[in-house]
Amino acid sequence: MEDLSFIPELLSGPLDVYRNTASFDWKRLKLSIEGDIELLKLKYKIWRTLERDPLFAHNQVTPSVEEQKRLTQLQLKKINEYKFVTKEIFKSSYSKRTRAIMTINEAVQSLNPSVSVKMAIGIYLFSNALLSLGTERHHKFYEATIVNREILASFALTEIAHGSDARLMRTTATYDPKRFEFVVHTPDFEAAKCWVGNLGRTCTHTLLFAQLITPDGTNHGLHGFVVPIRDPDTLETYPGLVVGDMGEKIGVNGIDNGFIMFNHYRIPRENLLNRTADVTEDGQYVSSFSEPSRILGAALENLSAGRIGIMQESCHSIASAVSIAVRYAATRTQFGERDNEIPLLEYDLHQWRLFGYVAAAVVFRIYIENFANVYLNIVEKSNMGLKVDNLSEAVSEIHAMVSCSKPLLTWTVLQAAQQCREACGGHGFLKCANLGDIRNNHEPTVTYEGDNNVLSQQAGNWLLRQYEAALSGNNVDSPLLTVTFLKEHKSIAKLTFQCKNTTQLKTTQFILSTYKWLLCWLLKQTYEKYESYLAKGLTKFQAKAKSQVYRWKNLTKAYAEYLAIIFSLESIEKKEKELQPVLFKLFTLYSLWSLDRHLVELYQGGYCSGDDPARLLREAIMELCGELKSEVVSVVDALAPTDFVLNSVLGKSDGRLYQNLQKALVSHPGTFERATWWREVVPSAKL
Incomplete structure (x- = not known):
């Protein structure tokens, strides 16, 4: 068992009521979600170092735009001086070096997204482009960027x-x-x-x-x-x-x-x-x-690493948002019987609002951890000149995976931040709750390094090529095995909902088979719609444009969800046995929660009929929420960064909600002072 003493202990307090009911050690779950103990140590080292540095102290009042830019540049300068990227990391393999750099970016993003974006673009994206698109004559630029920071x-x-x-x-x-x-x-x-x-x-x-x-x-x-x-x-x-x-x-x-x-x-x-x-x-x-066009494609493929970085940072944003909302819900009491108010966390509606996003935070994190390793290993072998089987096909598949997963994650996190803000009521609207900043700072991710809707179209193009190959009896080019099931599309299309109770829904067999049916049906519908427009004389461009809504878009969203499911499942099955029960509950909740949003397609395509499928699906979701109620506070403990990084008066790990809120309100600059502009608004007759 690894020594996890480097992870700070949580202060005892009101949250202990729920923490004491958890069936697992939250520190071990944190390591399991993060995946690598050395990278987790690096993350905590960065957080400890920056917490001690006055330059990184939080502002109680939003600075001017120009001051934010100045502070961001100074903070980047100081991070460079700390040399978190050591010489040993520079000399390590491409995969290990890149994972370390991504970890540093994640740690900084949790604290100040502007600094992480500045660092990612200005240092790592640029240097990666020099390596992948340049040659030896550009090494001087690489040295000046990565090594000397000039x-x-x-x-x-x-x-x-x-x-x-x-x-x-x-x-x-x-x-x-x-x-x-x-x-x-x-x-x-x-x-x-x-x-x-x-x-x-x-x-x-x-x-x-x-x-x-x-x-x-x-x-x-x-x-x-x-x-x-x-x-x-x-x-x-x-x-x-x-x-x-x-x-x-x-x-x-x-x-x-x-x-x-x-x-x-x-x-x-x-x-x-x-x-x-x-x-x-x-x-x-x-x-x-x-x-x-192939030259452009080779050049822009460099963006895949950046998009994976965006997905990893999105995982931190959703982790912070749900941690604040769940801790608040566990300590905020409302309604109930006289003199016996009930924590928000006890209400089914509140569980339904939040727990799906908690499950998404865990599944996304495990998915991206697994996928990033696969991606980096392929890149490393390619850079070393080693043979990679079906390299061209693998690159195309990875591009499709990134092009639909970046939209799924960034859109889901944006929705989660808003739902978490609302779940904290009026207090969630305070700047010191930090939910507004999490939402606003995350929002540009749906646009930069590829607009989400356009990226989704690229993923759909690849999926349709594989479906067309399957229809023709040709091989499906899927080295990463994400759509090899298309070879069985005829038998999959015959599947129908057969569950008699919620227990049968809460199985990996039901989840995977349902998603395979859904993808095959969506592919069939999208392909036939597209071909019908071509038959009418429309160009490929026109036919594709008319097939986007309810076709391409739903298809790529379902594919991205399926990717998150299969990659996270593969990892969860290898986790330590003590953690598997809670991880499988979270995995199952995310899967059914996602399928609930596809009920229209499931009924429209004939997979579901009658009242039972929708009723059982939603009953299963609520049962899982109930089962996770006693675990969820410790789950968010495993997801959350330190209190300094989380920077939320509502989400502190000690659970002392009202004491922390009082301290924040009374210490805010100008709280008890008369307005400096009072003379401008008081009637002159009273002066």
Whole structure:
């Protein structure tokens, strides 16, 4: 048994009433959910270190936007000085190094999302792009970013008039063979790069995606370039650039998102990231790919690691939100008999509101832990030049998995944050509850690094290709085995709901078989709708656009839920036996809770009929909520970060809700002071 003494003990208090009824050790559940004891130790080391540093003290009043940007940059500088990424980590394998970096980002995100975004974009996304898209000639940029921290970068893809459709970006990089330089130019404001994190005030370089044009006038599509933006000693913008800040946002204002326009701005030829394509000194274009779209695909595939990082950080956001709401519900009493008020946690309605999201927090965390390991192992083998069976097919499958899972997780977390805020009533609206900041700072994740709806379409495209292959009797290209069941689509389509009681629903066999039926039916419906539009003479683009609502969107959501289910189940079956009962309850609740939202499709497709399926499904969900009531406080103890990181007056681990609320209210600046503007509102006759 591992020594878990590095995890701080929880203070005794009102929450003990529920903690004493738990059937498991919350620390062991925390380790089981996190997955790696060394990474968990690293996370606590970061939290302890930053809690002692006055620079990271929480503000009782929201600072101005400019002050938030200043503090975020200073905090990033201090984190770099702490050197949490040690030399040993740098020298370790790609997989181990990346997991450590992701852990650092997660730990920082829980405390200040603006810092983690700044760090992820400016250091890790940029350096990862240099490794995956660049060659040895770009190693100097990598060293300056990762090792020496001399470069803070940004990622410039989106333009004012084009975001998701990257092919139509209009910023150009035209090669000049006389001076061995690319001339970067923005034709008009609509082509200005925008929403570029770190660009508004601080970055020294950007990873720019622009249309590469050779001297003969040929446009070779989007390519990546390293472009200097500011003098690192003065942060003065270089001549030939117009750089501005995007202004105040509704969250993560510590990030200085900016826009930029290039006026025939010159960069060296060597600044082209040339792993997939290059331009010779005399202006000849050479590529390992024959199609520009494949070059773009190879370049943008670098975003998969970033999207996995977003999913991991989303897991922390939902963990914090449900921890606050559940601890509040366990200590807030309302109604009941005279002189015997009942904690909110005892009410079925409150359990129904919250427990599905608690289950999602656990399942998502275990799923992403498992999936990230699979992804990083494939990348590591590929980078080392080792043979990876069906590498191209695996990359396509991973892209589909990421493209539907990022939407599922980020949307679910956004819904969870709002539900948790409402479940804490008026007190949840206080800034010091921290639920509003969790929600607002999480919200941009549904848009950046791929708009969720557009990403879902990409996942749907891959799924339909596999279904079409299954219909034709060909092999399904699924090296990660996520849709190999499509080979049995004919027999799966014949399944119907056969359960006679709730016990039969609460089994992995029922959950998996129902999801397989659901996916096969949704694929059939989506495919037939799409083909019917093609038969009417519509183009592929038009047919796809008309098939999105109730087809592609529902399909990819169900596929993402199925991925979370099968990957988390695989991990749970390997966990220590003492933890498996509660983990299986959480797994089953998440699965049935998700299926409840697909009842329309289950009835529409003929899998369900009559009253029993809906009735039994919902009875099973409420039974699981009842079974988890005695466990849920300890479950959120395992999910929650430290009190300092959680930063919620409603969610402190001591459970002393009203004492903590009183302290927060009476210590707030200006609580007992007369308004400084009182003279402006009092009638002059009374002065």
